[in-house]
Amino acid sequence: MIIHSLGEVLGTGREVRGPGWTSRRLLLAEDRAGFSMNDTVLPAGAELELWYANHVEAVYVLEGRGEVADHETGEVHRLEPGVLYLAAHERHTLRAHTQFRAVCVFTPPLTGGEVHDENGAFPLPSEPDR
Numbered sequence: 766m767i768i769h770s771l772g773e774v775l776g777t778g779r780e781v782r783g784p785g786w787t788s789r790r791l792l793l794a795e796d797r798a799g800f801s802m803n804d805t806v807l808p809a810g811a812e813l814e815l816w817y818a819n820h821v822e823a824v825y826v827l828e829g830r831g832e833v834a835d836h837e838t839g840e841v842h843r844l845e846p847g848v849l850y851l852a853a854h855e856r857h858t859l860r861a862h863t864q865f866r867a868v869c870v871f872t873p874p875l876t877g878g879e880v881h882d883e884n885g886a887f888p889l890p891s892e893p894d895r
């Protein structure tokens with residue numbers, strides 16, 4: 766069994782920041798679960814253009830309100846605590862209307878330091894890191 770806590774991640778290399786987001790990476794590829802899990806916070810007003818070409822991401826909202834716009838369908842979905850969305854390679858925009866906190870699960874698992882590239886994707890790790 767593996768035990769991690771938010772407290773042990775804060776202020777370390779597992780607390781990764783990008784424009785409009787901070788991701789506390791609780792579970793990583795090295796934990797060998799087949800997925801990774803982050804506790805991610807966005808400030809009010811954050812707007813992220815995302816396109817996880819290499820990953821599928823499930824986002825489960827814990828705190829705050831916002832919306833996610835699916836660029837493929839044109840639909841805009843309201844986000845509030847208890848709502849989950851799955852981004853399976855669709856281009857999308859996440860907007861936080863208030864401070865926002867969510868659990869984010871990625872497959873294949875993140876290895877730790879990923880930040881978005883110019884398309885809003887995380888790079889795929891090289892084979893030995895997976």
Ligand SMILES: CC(=O)NCC[C@H](N)C(=O)O
Pocket residue numbers: 786788789803804805813815822824859867869
């Ligand atoms: C919801 C979302 O995709 N935010 C960007 C950060 C990412 N989810 C992460 O936790 O690293």
